[in-house]
Amino acid sequence: MTRSLGGAELATSIRNDASVAAAALAEIGVRPKLAVVQATDDESTAWYVRSIASAAKRTGILCDIVDLGAVASTEQIRSTLVELGHDPDVHGIILQTPLPDGTDLDALREAINPAKDVDGANPVSLGRLVARLPAFAPATAQAVIALLDHHGISPHGRTAAVVGRSTVVGSPVAHLLVQRNATVTVCHRHTTDLAAGTRDADILVVAVGIPGLITADHVADGAVVIDVGTTATADGQLLGDVDVAAVDGRAGALTPVPGGVGPVTTALLLNHTVDAAATQYAQTRSDSLLAGARSSA
Numbered sequence: 326m327t328r329s330l331g332g333a334e335l336a337t338s339i340r341n342d343a344s345v346a347a348a349a350l351a352e353i354g355v356r357p358k359l360a361v362v363q364a365t366d367d368e369s370t371a372w373y374v375r376s377i378a379s380a381a382k383r384t385g386i387l388c389d390i391v392d393l394g395a396v397a398s399t400e401q402i403r404s405t406l407v408e409l410g411h412d413p414d415v416h417g418i419i420l421q422t423p424l425p426d427g428t429d430l431d432a433l434r435e436a437i438n439p440a441k442d443v444d445g446a447n448p449v450s451l452g453r454l455v456a457r458l459p460a461f462a463p464a465t466a467q468a469v470i471a472l473l474d475h476h477g478i479s480p481h482g483r484t485a486a487v488v489g490r491s492t493v494v495g496s497p498v499a500h501l502l503v504q505r506n507a508t509v510t511v512c513h514r515h516t517t518d519l520a521a522g523t524r525d526a527d528i529l530v531v532a533v534g535i536p537g538l539i540t541a542d543h544v545a546d547g548a549v550v551i552d553v554g555t556t557a558t559a560d561g562q563l564l565g566d567v568d569v570a571a572v573d574g575r576a577g578a579l580t581p582v583p584g585g586v587g588p589v590t591t592a593l594l595l596n597h598t599v600d601a602a603a604t605q606y607a608q609t610r611s612d613s614l615l616a617g618a619r620s621s622a
C-alpha cells in the first residue's frame with residue numbers, strides 16, 4: 326500500500342497562521358501586499374498565479390499581478406522589479422518562471438530587493454540559505470521539507486535523491502535535505518543513468534516538469550516519493566512527474582498532484598509575505614525613531 330502524503334491540511338494550518346498575523350498587522354495599519362510579476366503565457370504558471378491570488382484574498386493579503394506579457398524584455402522586467410523593490414506598499418515580490426526566451430534570469434534575480442524576496446530567488450537569499458543564515462527559502466523547496474515534517478518523516482541519516490537542479494527547487498531542496506542530515510544525490514538532465522541515482526534512495530524528490538518521468542524502476546521498495554512536478558495539460562489537468570500507476574504499491578508514500586506540494590507552496594509564500602511586511606514595518610519604525618532622535622539632538 327502506498328500512503329498518500331496530502332498537503333491540504335498543512336496548507337490550511339499555515340494559511341490560518343498567516344491570516345492571524347495579517348489581521349494583527351491590519352490593526353496597526355499595515356496591509357501585507359505581494360506583487361506577482363509574470364512574463365509568460367505558460368499554463369502551469371497561470372495556474373499557480375490564480376491560486377496565489379485566491380489564497381491571498383482569503384488570507385487578508387493584497388496581491389498585485391503584474392503581467393508584462395510573453396514578449397517582455399530583460400530591461401522591462403528589471404525596471405519593474407526595481408520599482409516594486411522601492412514601493413513602500415509592496416512587501417513581497419515573486420518573479421514567475423519561465424521567462425521569455427533570451428531574458429537574463431540571473432540578472433533579474435539580483436533585481437529583487439532581498440527584504441522582499443519571498444520566493445528566495447535573489448543570490449543573496451540563496452547564499453544565506455546555503456550558509457545556514459536566516460533567509461526566505463524558495464517556497465517550493467521549503468514546502469517539500471514542511472510536508473515531510475508534517476507527515477512525521479525525518480530525513481536524518483536517510484539517503485535522498487533529488488531529480489532536478491533548478492535554483493528554485495532542486496538545488497535548494499538538496500541543501501535543505503543535507504541540513505536535515507540526509508545523504509543526498511542530485512540527478513539532472515546530464516545524468517546518464519537516472520534509475521541508478523534514484524533507486525536506492527529512502528526519500529526521492531522529483532522536480533523536473535516531465536509527466537510520467539518516474540516509473541517503478543526509479544523507486545526503491547517502500548521509498549517516500551515527493552512529486553514537485555506540475556505540468557498543466559491542454560485539457561486542464563495538472564500532472565506530476567511520477568507515473569502514479571507504475572509506482573503504486575512500490576513506493577511507501579507518495580504526494581498527490583494536485584493536492585500535495587502545490588498548496589503548501591502557495592501557503593508558505595503568503596506566510597513569507599506577512600513576515601516580510603512585519604519586518605519592513607519594524608525597520609521603517611526604527612528608522613523614523615532614529616531620524617527623530619537625531620533631528621532633536
Ligand SMILES: Nc1nc(=O)c2c([nH]1)NC[C@@H]1CN(c3ccc(C(=O)N[C@@H](CCC(=O)O)C(=O)O)cc3)C=[N+]21
Nearest residue numbers: 369370373376420421422465555583584585587588590
Ligand atoms: N519563481 C517561481 N516559483 C515557483 O514556485 C513557480 C514558478 N516560478 N513558476 C511556475 C511554477 C508552478 N508552481 C506551482 C505551485 C503551486 C501549484 C498549486 O498550488 N497547485 C495546486 C492546484 C491549484 C488549483 O487547483 O488551482 C495543487 O497542486 O493542488 C501549482 C504550480 C510554482 N512555480
